[in-house]
Amino acid sequence: SQTIHQWPATLVQPVGSPLSLECTVEGTSNPNLYWYRQAAGRGLQLLFYSVGIGQISSEVPQNLSASRPQDRQFILSSKKLLLSDSGFYLCAWSPGSDAGGYTFGSGTRLTVV
C-alpha cells in the first residue's frame, strides 16, 4: 500500500534562517507531488506541484522553492524565512492517471519568530 511521510511535524525557526521540509512517498512510482500551505484562516493554497523528477511548477511567486531530486521525494526550501512564511504545510501525492483522490501527509506546523 502507498504511504506518505512528511517531517518534521513542528518547527520553530527565526526570521532569516533557512528551511527544508521533506516529503517522501512509498509504494508507488511516478506520482504527482504537491506542496500546499494552510494559513491560520483555514484556506489551502497550492504552492508547488511536480509531475516528474526535476519538474517543478510554481503557483505563487514567493520566498519558497521546491525540488524533486528523486521520483518519490519532494522538498520545500527557503534561503531566508519571513514571518509571513508561518503556517501549516501539507505535502500530497496523486496517481498520474487515476481519479482516486489525493493523499496528504500529516503536515508540518512552521512558526517563524
Add this chain to the structure above:
Amino acid sequence: GEDVEQSLFLSVREGDSSVINCTYTDSSSTYLYWYKQEPGAGLQLLTYIFSNMDMKQDQRLTVLLNKKDKHLSLRIADTQTGDSAIYFCAVVHFGSARQLTFGSGTQLTVLP
C-alpha cells in the same frame, strides 16, 4: 480559474443529520472530493464522486451532485461528536497535473 465556495460554520446536535454544501464555477470539473481535517492533522479523503454521477452513498455519508447548479453536498447521517472537524470540498479537472482547488472549509461542530 475555478472558484469553490463553502459556508464557514455548521452546528448540529448529536444524532441529527449534517448537510455541508459547496458550489463551484467550472462546469468541466470532472472529480469532486470531500476531505476531513481534524485539529492539527492532515487532510483525510472521505469520499469522491465522478461528474457523471448524481449521488454516491458510503455508510453514513451521502454525496449529492447537481451539475446544472454546480452544487455539491455532503450529508452525514447520525452525526457523532467524532465528526466534529473541518470539511473541505475540492474539485479537479484534467489539466497539466490534475490540480485540486479547495473550498475554504466548513467547521462542523457537533453539540451533545
